[in-house]
Amino acid sequence: GENVEQHPSTLSVQEGDSAVIKCTYSDSASNYFPWYKQELGKRPQLIIDIRSNVGEKKDQRIAVTLNKTAKHFSLHITETQPEDSAVYFCAASNRDYKLSFGAGTTVTVRA
């Protein structure tokens, strides 16, 4: 089955700086890569996703890049703000409908 690895496990950044989280996946058939943000005690919320026919997608301060050849994808958050502090999960899906999640990255934005 699909195996998703996520790095780093923790990330501390100064407010206003950029944060980058990287994930690799094992199944070359995977074609959908969402990113979820989970605040303490809350549900995971989709922040951005990318499909395998696209190499990059941007939504305001958030962007995701996908390298199908290398089987990795990354989340970029620019101009970080205190409300960006949360746990971020990457996930991958092939045609078996399930999402396989990474272990998560705890992001702390220092004021």
Place this chain on the structure above:
Amino acid sequence: DAGVTQSPTHLIKTRGQQVTLRCSPKSGHDTVSWYQQALGQGPQFIFQYYEEEERQRGNFPDRFSGHQFPNYSSELNVNALLLGDSALYLCASSSGLWNTDTQYFGPGTRLTVL
């Protein structure tokens, strides 16, 4: 437009007992997936229901079973509870036609097994 809802919010059970968790999907969605999230880990896929059938299953024992009703709501049943079943149980709904359809998560049910 209601989002994904789950009940109950919290549940405490003892080893060996059985539990039923409930999920109502987002309006317009016909597919429900269930995930188990242990503390400090990413969600792990349990199974997915579409058209009242289990369409896909993860690596969970058959103590974990489910059901989907004609109104698309779903139940997760866990028999013979173990201490290791303590976790946050999340359901996610989607339109279900493609694996690339966005999955929206409910708030979860926190299960504690003593």
